[in-house]
Amino acid sequence: MHKGKAYLECLPREKTCKLWQDKLTAAGYFAKPPVEIVPVAQALGRVTAACTYAKQSVPHYNGSAMDGIAVRAQDTFGATETNPVQLTLLKNGQPFIAGGCYIVDTGDLLPTDTNAVIMIEDVHFAGNTAEIIAAATPWQHIRIIGEDIVANEMVLPEHHVITPADIAALLAAGLEHVAVIAKPKVTVIPTGTELVARAQDLKPGAILDVNSHMLCAAVATWGGEPIRHDIVPDNYELIKQAVERSLATSDMVITNAGTSAGTEDFTSRILAELGEVLAHGVAIKPGKPVILALCKGKPVIGLPGYPVSAMLTAELFVRDVLYQRQKLSIPEPEQVPAVLARQLYSHVGVEEFVRVSVGTIQGKTVAAPLSRGAGMISSLIKAQGMIAVGETSPGLPAGAPVQVRLFNRHQSDTLLAVGSHDLAIDVLGVFLKRQANKVLTAANVGSMGGIMAVRNNEAHIAGIHMLDDKSGQYNIPFVNKYLAQGTWQLVRLARREQGLMVLPGNPKHITGMPDLVREDITYVNRQRGSGTRMLLDYLLSKHGLACNAIAGYEKEVSTHMAVAATIVAGAADTGMGIRAAAKALDLEFIPVSHECYDIILNFPPDDEIAEIIITILQSPEFRQEVERLGGYDLAEAGKVLAVNNMQLGE
Amino acid sequence: MHKGKAYLECLPREKTCKLWQDKLTAAGYFAKPPVEIVPVAQALGRVTAACTYAKQSVPHYNGSAMDGIAVRAQDTFGATETNPVQLTLLKNGQPFIAGGCYIVDTGDLLPTDTNAVIMIEDVHFAGNTAEIIAAATPWQHIRIIGEDIVANEMVLPEHHVITPADIAALLAAGLEHVAVIAKPKVTVIPTGTELVARAQDLKPGAILDVNSHMLCAAVATWGGEPIRHDIVPDNYELIKQAVERSLATSDMVITNAGTSAGTEDFTSRILAELGEVLAHGVAIKPGKPVILALCKGKPVIGLPGYPVSAMLTAELFVRDVLYQRQKLSIPEPEQVPAVLARQLYSHVGVEEFVRVSVGTIQGKTVAAPLSRGAGMISSLIKAQGMIAVGETSPGLPAGAPVQVRLFNRHQSDTLLAVGSHDLAIDVLGVFLKRQANKVLTAANVGSMGGIMAVRNNEAHIAGIHMLDDKSGQYNIPFVNKYLAQGTWQLVRLARREQGLMVLPGNPKHITGMPDLVREDITYVNRQRGSGTRMLLDYLLSKHGLACNAIAGYEKEVSTHMAVAATIVAGAADTGMGIRAAAKALDLEFIPVSHECYDIILNFPPDDEIAEIIITILQSPEFRQEVERLGGYDLAEAGKVLAVNNMQLGE
Incomplete structure (x- = not known):
């Protein structure tokens, strides 16, 4: 209702970038950036504003x-x-x-x-x-005099980034000061009545302003000098004043709208009054509501309120402008080809940017899409790269070839853990970072999802806990059934307690499975394919309980912690999960079963990392750390339960 | 006499690095680095000291x-x-x-x-x-509450470099402060009685302390917090005091010896008193006199005094220690295969590190060794990469395959100009950077060297000025003779004046070529193969003068500016060169000839850069800039004089 109507026509990204670039160039924004004189000894990383010439020869005597x-x-x-x-x-x-x-x-x-x-x-x-x-x-x-540098010779060209050796050369050539391009001052203005500056002031419905800090840090990363403005509430006059004042003292102004309705419209009206709005709305997702304006010869960018949208649009419309203003060459992102781990739907008419985990598994580089919500900060911190799905594409099938733009150059160090979620996987990640400098990223898709990821070589590690109700055996029957091919090992991680989590004091007096069908009890469930869901269904059938008698059976979340959080939030009375999750959020725990949580290690035979993982699992330090979480027995951790060495195609 | 005798046995670099690493590890230097608590908003780029856990869920309400x-x-x-x-x-x-x-x-x-x-x-x-x-x-x-981040969940692992998005995640998770690894404090102590801190205090025989600033900047680049100590003269007690005091407040101490005798011996004796000297002398060149010591559990490194030695040994023995202390992974340098442009002699028994220019010419990547003197700061700023010549190698022939360790990842942007030196080449470099973002690096090897470099595809550009005394024609006869193969163009740069440079006031009353054989005149010559040398020899023979009658005929330097500097220094009375060099150093100039200075552009047919260069040469801005140097006529600049399109092998 509030949003959308105010958009100018959404242009595609490439056209918008070109328009933005052209207008700023025409306005002379990149032509003569301000210059400052700094002591040479403090000029590390700065950009020379002009060619610098030696004042004296080096050596200065024979x-x-x-x-x-x-x-x-x-x-x-x-x-x-x-x-x-x-x-x-x-x-x-x-x-x-x-x-x-x-x-x-x-x-x-x-x-x-x-x-x-x-x-x-x-x-x-x-x-x-x-x-x-x-x-x-x-x-x-x-x-002889001048053998190294001759007086009046050029020491550094213009627009050169000063290195430690350049500092030595400038000083040796008799220069104590050097003219460098001033760092562009960028004021970031968080706007929105619902925003609060500090976590202690958070109330339900209020939103902590984290974006302005993120954007200031990003500006610093790109060579700018960020200035964080105080939060401005959704008030036309106040926002206008803030933008006007910031324009007077900055080279660029960024407003970051709250996510609530209204703010963004104010911004676009204000920018149209103060200058020219070049674009309002770009055909991208996330980040569509971005506003690009030119006011008093300076770029003003209205970034959308959700963190993922704000970051993406800053990368698209702020970063390169800052580099150009500083006469820095725009770094070329490293691209790697990969195959898509999961099907990805996309909207025709918008270019979608999807953050991904990237890992090379059995020689195949895989891009696993992360949670795509524009509000998911966790997707920003978990991503190693990003893929773009073009405007005309309705999406990509699993296994499709994609180009991944890497965020840094060490993606080969990433191990992908895909499967059932367990807090012990996070602990394993810490030990792997410490002992092998590997980053573990976890996608929580349930046990069956983990097995399928191993089968498709889209996971290095898969945590599973699947009960075969015929044999009463955990996990082994499933890997033997689904993973006849490939080179993998199934390794015991832990025996752990599953149970029902309830609020402290157990206000609804839940004692076990039969309570779940009570009319006054609401339940929060795990997704299909997860081991916990399989266990629930097994226990319900054992107790002769019907799943459609459980209120909330259809409400699915994807981790133990999410189950616990849902109960803490009062959105459900109980849900099934591991003791450690209950303990982490101070919930009470009614044990209903023990189960075996094992991990599949999907590595070529004799791979060093597989050995390191097993050694970690067997170490007293790891066992203590996990057992401290509560509900775990790691006596058998690191025990190899099954091995497969069947190469694909054999 | 002074140096060398105090060395312990020189170990090879690899063994020294391992010993250094092992001793520091055994001393617990990398185990528990100091930690500090910083506001999250100021934690960009810092390294988490421990795993950080969410204090609140995100979102914090449904x-x-x-x-x-x-x-x-x-x-x-x-x-x-x-x-x-x-x-x-x-x-x-x-x-x-x-x-x-x-x-x-x-x-x-x-x-x-x-x-x-x-x-x-x-x-x-x-x-x-x-x-x-x-x-x-x-x-x-x-x-739902916790959909993004659940309270108590791990937000960032330990030893993780904090990004802008991480700042958002930490703040959103309710953390306002974060424990990070303290930046290692590194005190850099310049030692040497001959050192002065400021250019204005320089006297002949004194040396400006530039290394301490270079090393401080390098420490900052590697994540440390540099502290520059004042210069300490060559005094045993004063150096000892400085090291002891610095040890008390720093995580690492670097002493940087002056180049004069004595300092280095003091350092090694002092470090042996304060702790254990692990190595004094490493079988590398440059940088052999490095001292590695462990005092009070902290590394103390005595770096040699020449800038190239100091930088190399800092890269070898300081950088990785700082990274490890901060729990940062050591960046892998990018390596590219290349062929060596020139023969390279090396000493058996030492590993030599040679800085090189790198460029890709007609599809072939070439590494051109730069001037190897340990005192040549210019080699530090011109280098794009480095090659190592192993201990057992007596050297490498021209054309040998080498691995180049690149200093940054954009070496493809480098154009190599090899040949005769002219100041106009530096101006061309400025325009190329501005208009095509290309870095031009020049190696001055004379006209014939330039032709040979083009012939071997070791130069993109070669400046030449060679008079064919039979035809009286410049340059064209030589390219036709030597460059029958290849795809290149010969393009006019300038007509320019050659003459004799003399001190202001012309104290020896030199008026022309015949004066060169006067007994009271000393001359400084250019190297064989240079156009200026060819011109001299031509003019001498025309005047019937014998070269062995000229005092200083055998004293060769390799640029016009070096000729001028030699005269300014009083080491010769006169020398031949271009008017611009004389003007740059305020010398008087006695014109003796005009000549044509042209450049060979060695690019594939229709290469964009060749076109850009010709356009630059024809532009009024470039012409004015060069003519301003004095003695140039650029009326024909950019005129194509000869074209060859004969592919190799045709």
Whole structure:
């Protein structure tokens, strides 16, 4: 109702970027950035504003390049082993006489009238004379003035990023100050009546302003000097004042709308009054409501309120402008080809940007899409890269080839854990980082999802806890059934308690499974394919309970912690999960079963990492750390339960 | 005499690195680095000291994910287009009644007793009722508490470098402060009686302390917090005091010896008194006199005094220690294969590190060794990469395959200019950076060297000025003779004046070529193969003068500016060169000839860069800039004089 109607026509991203670039160029924004003079010793990483020229030569005098004697070369001509030449040792400061020499150390000023140095090793001293047995070439072993840098020569070109060695060169060339391009000042204005600055002021319905800090940090990363404005409530006049004042003192202004209705419309009206709105709405997802404006010759960008949208639009419309303003070349992102781990739907008409985990599994590089909500900060911190799904695409099937834009260059260090969620996986991640410098990223898709991910070589590690009700055996029957191919091991992680979580004091007096069908009880469930869901269904059938008699059976969340959080929030009375999750959120726990939580290690035979993981699982440090979470028995951790060495295609 | 004798046995680099690493590890230096607590908003780029856990869930309440109405799902069951359901609009704060609903905006707290949101687009409002034509699924369009981050869940692992998004996540999770690893404090102590701190205090024989600033900047680049100590003269007690005091307040101490004798010996004796000297002397060049010590559990490194040695040994023995201390992974340098442009001699028994220019010419990546003197700061700023020549190698022939360790990842942007030196080449470099973002690096090897470099595809650009005394023609006869193969163009750069440079006032009254053989005149020459040398020899023979009658004919330097600097230094009375060099150093200039300075552009046919260069040469801006240097006529600049399109092998 509130949103959408105010959008100008949504342009595609590429056209918008070009328009943005062209308008800023035409406005002269990139032509003559402000310059400041800084001491050379503090100029690390700064960009030279102009070519810099040497004020003095380096070296600034003719000096000895060796320890030895300084001589006049012509006095040494004819010296041989059989016909040595004796030179008279002169004192420092004593005027030169033909056939004389001076003792010099490396770096010493060459005495007047000498023109060569003979190394100390080649001189035989006897009393007041120095005997040599070979002639010196004129100018040998002398560092002549300007040999390194000549006065007036260019030391650094313009628009050059100053390195530690450049600092040495500038100083040596007699420059104590250098003109550099001023860091662009960027004011970030968080707007929204629902925003609060500090966690202690949070009330339900209020939103903590985290974006302004994130955006300020991003601006700093891109070479700008961020200035965080205080939160401005949704008030036309106040927002206008804030933007106007910021424009006077900044090179760029960013407003970051709250997620509530209204703010964004204010912003676009205000920017149209203060200058020209070039775009309001871009055909991208997330980030569609971005506003690009040019006010008083400066870019003003209205970024949307959700963190993922704000970050993406900042990357698209702020970063390169800052680089260009600073005359820095825009870093080319590293791209890697990968296959998509899961099907990805997309909207035709918008270009979608999806953050992904990236890992190379059994030689295949896989991109696993993360949670796509524009509000999911966790997707920002878990992502190693991003893929773009074009405007005309309705989506991509699992296994589709994609180009991943990597956020940093060490994606090979990432291990993907896909499957059932357990807090012990997080602990394993900590140990892996510590012992093998590997980053573990976890996608929680349930046990069956984990098995399928291993089957498709889309996971290094899969946590599973699946009860075969016929054999009463955990996990082994399932891996044998579904994973006949491949090279993997099934390894015990823990026996753990499953139970019903309830609020402290157990206000609804829940004692076990039969209570779940009570009319006054609401339940929060786990998704199909998860081991906990399988256990629930098994226990319900064992107790002769019907699932459609449970209020909330259809409400699915995807982790133990989410079940616990739902109960804490009062959105359900109970749900099934592990004791550690209940303990983490101070819930009471009614045990209903024990189960085996094992992990599949999907690595080539004899892979070092698989060995390291097993060693970690067997270590007392890891076991203690996990058992401390509550409800775990790690006596068998690291025990190999099954091994498969069937190469695909064999 | 002074140096060398104090060295312990020189170990090879690899063994030294391992010893250094092992000793520091054994001393617990990497185990528990100091930790500090910083505000999250200021933690960009810092390294988490421990795993961080969420203090609150994100979102922290169940909220609407849409603008719409909040309902109880069961009240909507059965709604269809033909059988719509009417719900009663309730006011905010009014208690829920069955069949009621509330208007909610995105982000609003979900009203008590509702459990689903229906999008505004799907609601028909009529007076006090909201009509819907489809049932709501329980929990639809609701962001439940903890959907993004659950309280007590791990937000960031330990030893993680904090990004802008991480800042958002930590703040959202209720953390206002975070424990990070303290930046290692590194005190850099410049030692040496000959050192002065400021250029204005320089006297012949004194050396400006530039290394301490370079090393401080390098420490900052590697994440440390540098502390620059004042210069300490060569005094045993003073150096000892400085090291002891610095040890008390720092995590690492670097001493940087002056290049004069003595300092380095003091350092090694002092460090042996304060702790254990692990290595004094490593079998590398440059940088052999490095000292590695462990004092009071902290690394103390004595770096040699020459800038290139200091930088190399810091890269080898300081950088990785700082990374490890901060729990940062050590960045892998990018390596590219290349062929060596010139023969490279090396000493057996030491591993030599040679800085190189790198460029890709006609598809072939070439590494051109830069000037190897340990004192050559210019080699530090010109280098794009480094090659190592192993201990057992006596050197490498031209064309040998080498691995180049790149200093940054954009080496493809480098153009190599090899050949005769002219100041106009530097100006061309400025225009190329500005217009095509290409870095031009120049190696001055004379005209013939330039032609050979083009022939071997080791230069993109070669400046030449070679007079064919038979035809009286410049340059064209030589390219036709030597460059029958290849795809290149010869392009006019300038006509320029060559002449004799003399001190202001022309104290020796030099008027022309015949004066060169006067007994009281000393000359500074250019190297064989340079156009200026060819011109000299041509003019000498024309005047019937014998070269061996010229004092200093054998003293060769490799640029016009070096000729000028030699005269300014009083090391010669005159030398031949271009007017611009004389003007740059305020020398007088006696014109003796005009000549044509042209450049060979060695690019594939229709290469964009060749076109850009020609356009630059033809532009009034470039012409004015060069003519301003003095002695140039650029009327024909950019004129194509000869073209060759003969592919190799055709």
